[in-house]
Amino acid sequence: MPDANNDPLTQVAGALAALTGGRDAALLLAVSGGPDSMAMLDMVRRGWAGPVSAATVDHRLRPESAGEAAMVADYCASIAVPHVTLCPDAPITGNLQSAARTTRYRLLAQAAARAGAEFIVTAHHADDQLETMLMRLARGSGVDGLAAVRAKNGQVIRPMLCLRKAELERYCADQAIPFVRDPSNASPDFDRVRMRAALGQFDVVDPMQAVRSAAALADVADALDWMVDSEAAQVLHTGPGGASLIRHDYPAALLRRLVQRCLQAVQPGIAPRGEALGRLIDTLNAGGQGMIGDVLCRGGATWHFARAPARHGAGGEGMATE
Numbered sequence: 278m279p280d281a282n283n284d285p286l287t288q289v290a291g292a293l294a295a296l297t298g299g300r301d302a303a304l305l306l307a308v309s310g311g312p313d314s315m316a317m318l319d320m321v322r323r324g325w326a327g328p329v330s331a332a333t334v335d336h337r338l339r340p341e342s343a344g345e346a347a348m349v350a351d352y353c354a355s356i357a358v359p360h361v362t363l364c365p366d367a368p369i370t371g372n373l374q375s376a377a378r379t380t381r382y383r384l385l386a387q388a389a390a391r392a393g394a395e396f397i398v399t400a401h402h403a404d405d406q407l408e409t410m411l412m413r414l415a416r417g418s419g420v421d422g423l424a425a426v427r428a429k430n431g432q433v434i435r436p437m438l439c440l441r442k443a444e445l446e447r448y449c450a451d452q453a454i455p456f457v458r459d460p461s462n463a464s465p466d467f468d469r470v471r472m473r474a475a476l477g478q479f480d481v482v483d484p485m486q487a488v489r490s491a492a493a494l495a496d497v498a499d500a501l502d503w504m505v506d507s508e509a510a511q512v513l514h515t516g517p518g519g520a521s522l523i524r525h526d527y528p529a530a531l532l533r534r535l536v537q538r539c540l541q542a543v544q545p546g547i548a549p550r551g552e553a554l555g556r557l558i559d560t561l562n563a564g565g566q567g568m569i570g571d572v573l574c575r576g577g578a579t580w581h582f583a584r585a586p587a588r589h590g591a592g593g594e595g596m597a598t599e
């Protein structure tokens with residue numbers, strides 16, 4: 278007899294209830310028009326008792342994108358789900374994937390506020406999680422990076438992590454749900470596409486186990502943040518002259534986070550890579566001084582962090598040490 282608990286709709290409903298705290302909160306679904314988010318749209322509107330609306334971001338980076346957004350709008354109209362297409366007010370430039378992602382989440386947050394939605398829901402699934410973890414592993418990431426795609430990050434929630442991509446595609450086929458395929462998902466120019474192709478030949482790691490590992494690492498990252506909150510209140514002081522750390526005999530994982538907080542207190546938004554941060558901490562431990570971004574850092578009994586004049590041609594997060 279089929280197990281009702283393994284039914285994708287039941288699993289997604291359970292994940293949504295856990296992520297939202299069980300209330301019938303208003304949800305804004307982020308629907309690109311691909312099979313993952315179209316399956317999510319259909320599953321959530323069937324299984325969720327609270328208000329549901331949907332948004333598609335037309336990044337205007339490909340000629341087909343307006344037609345894809347229109348397809349989602351038409352489908353939403355046919356199932357009586359309110360839908361909005363969101364467009365950036367200026368062309369997306371620079372590192373296109375990363376700039377598109379930043380713009381997308383900003384537009385979605387604005388649309389959620391307008392729609393009165395408490396949560397933005399994306400369709401990241403278990404195969405996405407494994408790909409992300411392996412890409413981070415290939416870069417030597419630590420706990421935060423390997424925690425990969427968070428099931429909950431601020432107001433963004435991801436209830437489809439409990440499902441495989443193949444289940445979502447099967448669902449679309451079974452329910453005759455239309456979808457589009459983004460051609461960039463087939464371009465070998467992207468690391469993710471190459472990783473996906475490699476994983477197609479390699480079934481040693483079960484994506485569902487990767488989801489469990491990532492969730493365990495996310496718990497560890499949250500626990501470290503919690504400890505650092507209470508330590509920082511005792512040992513990290515900020516003022517007009519910058520930030521200082523009066524104690525630094527911490528285990529490495531805590532010290533890295535405390536130093537990150539000092540840096541961010543001086544230069545908001547700075548996110549040094551693990552290796553640069555490790556080199557800085559070695560330098561400070563040896564009583565030396567170094568620069569990360571625009572922050573001058575000095576070791577000694579108390580570590581000091583202060584804004585330095587921007588260096589000509591400085592590359593942001595690189596580090597110079599003395």
Ligand SMILES: Nc1ncnc2c1ncn2[C@@H]1O[C@H](COP(=O)(O)OP(=O)(O)OP(=O)(O)O)[C@@H](O)[C@H]1O
Nearest residue numbers: 307308309313314332333334335378398399400401
């Ligand atoms: N153009 C879009 N409009 C609305 N939602 C989108 C759009 N693109 C992506 N999303 C949402 O984000 C999810 C993940 O998409 P995708 O894997 O393409 O993003 P990514 O850039 O690789 O990951 P991330 O969103 O974590 O940065 C989709 O399933 C969908 O819910």
